[in-house]
Amino acid sequence: MKQPISRQNGASMWMMLYLGLTAAAIIMVVVKIGPHYYNDRLVGSALDGLNDDPDLQNLSKGQIVQRLRQSFQLNSIYHVKGGDIKAKRTAKGLNIDIQYDIVIPVIYNIDATLHFKHHFEQP
Numbered sequence: 300m301k302q303p304i305s306r307q308n309g310a311s312m313w314m315m316l317y318l319g320l321t322a323a324a325i326i327m328v329v330v331k332i333g334p335h336y337y338n339d340r341l342v343g344s345a346l347d348g349l350n351d352d353p354d355l356q357n358l359s360k361g362q363i364v365q366r367l368r369q370s371f372q373l374n375s376i377y378h379v380k381g382g383d384i385k386a387k388r389t390a391k392g393l394n395i396d397i398q399y400d401i402v403i404p405v406i407y408n409i410d411a412t413l414h415f416k417h418h419f420e421q422p
Contacts, residue, residue, distance in 0.1 A: 332411060335401050338376050339415045342397060345370040346419045355393065355421060360386040363395065392422040 310318075345367060349355055355363070364384050371379050383399040397417040405411050 328405060328411070331403055331405060332413065335378070335403065335413055338374075338378065339413075341374045341376055342371065342379060342415070343417055345374065346395065346397060346417050349395070349419060350421070360388065363393075367395075367397075392420060395419040 348370065349363070349366075352358075352366070358366070363386050364381060367384055368379075368381060371377075378401050379397060379399050383397055385396045385398075387394045395418070397415075399415055401413045401415075403411045403413065
């Protein structure tokens with residue numbers, strides 16, 4: 300025998316609380332981590348911008364690092380330190396590597412570590 304449809308069945312109060320807390324946690328993580336990925340794109344574009352510099356072959360390694368740091372300062376990127384930028388001149392050309400880590404406190408003693416790498420070669 301069929302039951303009459305007298306009561307609507309749906310998500311309980313506990314399920315709605317769980318979904319709300321899960322959505323809030325995901326939004327919090329995205330808001331804390333998202334800007335660092337945007338800054339990483341700016342680091343990559345600053346590195347790619349070296350292709351437009353006609354004097355790049357005549358610059359010393361220190362001058363190249365200084366130009367990159369000025370570009371980072373202009374874009375308010377303070378996570379990349381001078382030691383994170385490695386420039387080498389080889390027989391094949393110029394190689395620049397940028398590797399840096401960012402540790403973001405998420406909640407209480409839970410941290411997120413982001414590791415970024417960029418590589419630039421110019422023959």
